[in-house]
Amino acid sequence: MSTFVAVDIGGTHIRAAAYESDNITPLTHKRTRSHAKEPGTFDRLVQVIESAWPKDRSVEAIGMASPGPLDPLTGVVLATPNIPEWINFPVTEKLSAHFGVPAYLDNDANLAALGEWKFGAGRGHHDVLYLTISTGIGGGVIINDRLLHGYHGLAAELGHVVVLAGGPTCSCGFEGHLEALAAGPAIVRYVREQLEAGVRSELSSVNNLNALEVAEAAKRGDALARSAYERAGEYLGIGVASFLHAFDPSIVIFGGGVSRSGPLLFEPFEASLRAQVFNSRYLENLVITTAALDDDAGLLGALALAQMKQSNQ
Amino acid sequence: MSTFVAVDIGGTHIRAAAYESDNITPLTHKRTRSHAKEPGTFDRLVQVIESAWPKDRSVEAIGMASPGPLDPLTGVVLATPNIPEWINFPVTEKLSAHFGVPAYLDNDANLAALGEWKFGAGRGHHDVLYLTISTGIGGGVIINDRLLHGYHGLAAELGHVVVLAGGPTCSCGFEGHLEALAAGPAIVRYVREQLEAGVRSELSSVNNLNALEVAEAAKRGDALARSAYERAGEYLGIGVASFLHAFDPSIVIFGGGVSRSGPLLFEPFEASLRAQVFNSRYLENLVITTAALDDDAGLLGALALAQMKQSNQ
Numbered sequence: 337m338s339t340f341v342a343v344d345i346g347g348t349h350i351r352a353a354a355y356e357s358d359n360i361t362p363l364t365h366k367r368t369r370s371h372a373k374e375p376g377t378f379d380r381l382v383q384v385i386e387s388a389w390p391k392d393r394s395v396e397a398i399g400m401a402s403p404g405p406l407d408p409l410t411g412v413v414l415a416t417p418n419i420p421e422w423i424n425f426p427v428t429e430k431l432s433a434h435f436g437v438p439a440y441l442d443n444d445a446n447l448a449a450l451g452e453w454k455f456g457a458g459r460g461h462h463d464v465l466y467l468t469i470s471t472g473i474g475g476g477v478i479i480n481d482r483l484l485h486g487y488h489g490l491a492a493e494l495g496h497v498v499v500l501a502g503g504p505t506c507s508c509g510f511e512g513h514l515e516a517l518a519a520g521p522a523i524v525r526y527v528r529e530q531l532e533a534g535v536r537s538e539l540s541s542v543n544n545l546n547a548l549e550v551a552e553a554a555k556r557g558d559a560l561a562r563s564a565y566e567r568a569g570e571y572l573g574i575g576v577a578s579f580l581h582a583f584d585p586s587i588v589i590f591g592g593g594v595s596r597s598g599p600l601l602f603e604p605f606e607a608s609l610r611a612q613v614f615n616s617r618y619l620e621n622l623v624i625t626t627a628a629l630d631d632d633a634g635l636l637g638a639l640a641l642a643q644m645k646q647s648n649q
Numbered sequence: 650m651s652t653f654v655a656v657d658i659g660g661t662h663i664r665a666a667a668y669e670s671d672n673i674t675p676l677t678h679k680r681t682r683s684h685a686k687e688p689g690t691f692d693r694l695v696q697v698i699e700s701a702w703p704k705d706r707s708v709e710a711i712g713m714a715s716p717g718p719l720d721p722l723t724g725v726v727l728a729t730p731n732i733p734e735w736i737n738f739p740v741t742e743k744l745s746a747h748f749g750v751p752a753y754l755d756n757d758a759n760l761a762a763l764g765e766w767k768f769g770a771g772r773g774h775h776d777v778l779y780l781t782i783s784t785g786i787g788g789g790v791i792i793n794d795r796l797l798h799g800y801h802g803l804a805a806e807l808g809h810v811v812v813l814a815g816g817p818t819c820s821c822g823f824e825g826h827l828e829a830l831a832a833g834p835a836i837v838r839y840v841r842e843q844l845e846a847g848v849r850s851e852l853s854s855v856n857n858l859n860a861l862e863v864a865e866a867a868k869r870g871d872a873l874a875r876s877a878y879e880r881a882g883e884y885l886g887i888g889v890a891s892f893l894h895a896f897d898p899s900i901v902i903f904g905g906g907v908s909r910s911g912p913l914l915f916e917p918f919e920a921s922l923r924a925q926v927f928n929s930r931y932l933e934n935l936v937i938t939t940a941a942l943d944d945d946a947g948l949l950g951a952l953a954l955a956q957m958k959q960s961n962q
Binding site: 405414462463475477479480482484485486487488489490491492493494496497498499500501502503506508509510513571574575577578579581582583584585586612614615617618620621622 | 727788795803804805807810815821823884892927931935
């Protein structure tokens with residue numbers, strides 16, 4: 337029996353959990369608010385790991401999921417916008433020095449893909465495309481049972497692929513990316529633009545609109561709200577068709593808050609995907625599904641990472 | 650010493666060559682016109698292989714490059730537009746039965762990528778993006794020293810990735826694909842559209858325009874011809890930036906006729922690529938180059954395929 341500690345650095349919380357081998361029910365599970373904009377994130381990270389550290393077992397390694405950009409090959413966080421003090425921050429080296437065991441790092445979308453492949457919706461598949469859709473769009477790709485990293489460790493940034501050259505500006509500052517057309521803020525932006533253009537909607541009275549409120553209005557039948565999700569689903573179908581042509585996976589798994597909006601998004605998405613795939617063979621036996629691990633995908637991906645790295649030693 | 654026979658089915662010729670181990674100078678090399686629209690392509694294929702078959706050596710396997718779509722996993726040509734009589738045609742099974750040795754198949758762009766990686770411009774790289782630009786755009790991707798195939802064997806169809814949703818119609822019938830914006834016919838189409846719109850150019854007097862004539866006019870200073878290549882280069886930069894974000898290769902290799910147009914295409918391409926990459930780290934140590942094997946890329950890729958398959962037996 338091997339014991340691993342998994343860590344997930346999220347926008348609001350840092351979580352740590354200890355697992356025994358492949359048992360996805362944790363031995364221990366602790367969380368703390370990340371207060372990531374304030375100094376001392378590394379100290380809070382160490383404290384939550386210590387509080388989750390099993391007292392009676394020998395831990396083999398630590399696996400950690402963090403927002404990127406980061407270098408999974410060296411374990412260095414490059415400059416994640418959520419934690420301003422972590423610039424070229426060698427987090428695995430520091431964790432390893434503190435805890436005396438190897439530590440491994442990868443970005444949250446890659447590890448959610450790995451977690452779903454090993455423990456969740458992607459079990460039994462060898463070629464997996466994972467997309468998380470929330471305030472941004474992140475991607476993770478598994479090819480022949482291996483996570484796609486690329487030369488610099490920056491592959492699978494699938495929210496930042498151009499689908500509409502010259503189109504709306506993305507959170508990253510570039511134009512026409514999938515994220516700028518299909519993530520939560522893109523849905524909200526479209527509603528705002530249409531309201532400003534004089535389209536009527538119950539949403540005209542809502543301040544600080546978010547994608548969830550648009551979804552609720554759509555479910556009540558609001559035409560503008562429905563069309564905002566239809567448009568996002570259509571672009572998502574265009575993007576995923578391109579990803580099928582590029583990666584040819586056997587399963588597409590959707591995670592993230594916006595993916596929980598159900599048929600509102602997925603009906604137009606599937607229609608668009610079928611209309612855009614240029615050879616119907618890509619769709620043969622293709623599974624399209626939502627993530628099975630929910631909020632635990634990052635932790636379980638970090639567990640899978642630590643296990644995999646140790647078994648490759 | 651192992652001997653292999655490599656075959657390349659091109660638009661105008663079928664070629665076959667015998668190679669000894671890793672020596673890329675063939676022992677024998679034969680070609681015949683493919684007359685691919687006429688019946689009897691398989692018989693012509695067998696004849697040219699027989700004529701290239703080395704008399705005094707034992708051949709270990711046959712490797713074959715063909716236009717797709719095809720299934721590299723089963724060796725079946727699905728429905729290549731160039732050879733109307735080959736519908737779900739089990740070419741490797743038939744070759745193997747005739748010649749009594751294993752036969753392996755992959756598409757021409759994948760094998761050009763494999764050939765460049767093993768014998769050409771990509772030697773020493775582990776993560777390769779290969780694009781061939783001529784009347785279409787084909788792709789081949791190598792990840793961790795392995796050709797990317799995907800679940801159905803249809804991965805890396807990079808000409809058919811959407812970069813401008815709702816944009817011009819591609820040869821495949823779908824809209825906004827990279828091929829419809831940056832391949833030879835896209836360059837010609839743009840010139841025609843601009844001529845029809847009244848733009849002046851020396852090309853207005855040319856019938857049956859092709860991309861090479863546009864290139865020659867551009868080199869003589871024709872403004873419309875130059876702008877057609879600039880536009881193609883700009884879209885190519887947008888597409889390749891997305892491919893860096895998706896695959897993060899250490900080298901991008903360009904093959905095909907249009908890639909021989911030099912700075913006309915590659916100056917605007919590189920400017921566009923640099924302007925579109927959303928994190929400059931993708932460009933660190935990135936090599937951008939043209940193919941080294943020219944017309945032999947398919948044959949040498951077929952050789953590499955046969956060698957690799959036999960060594961994995």
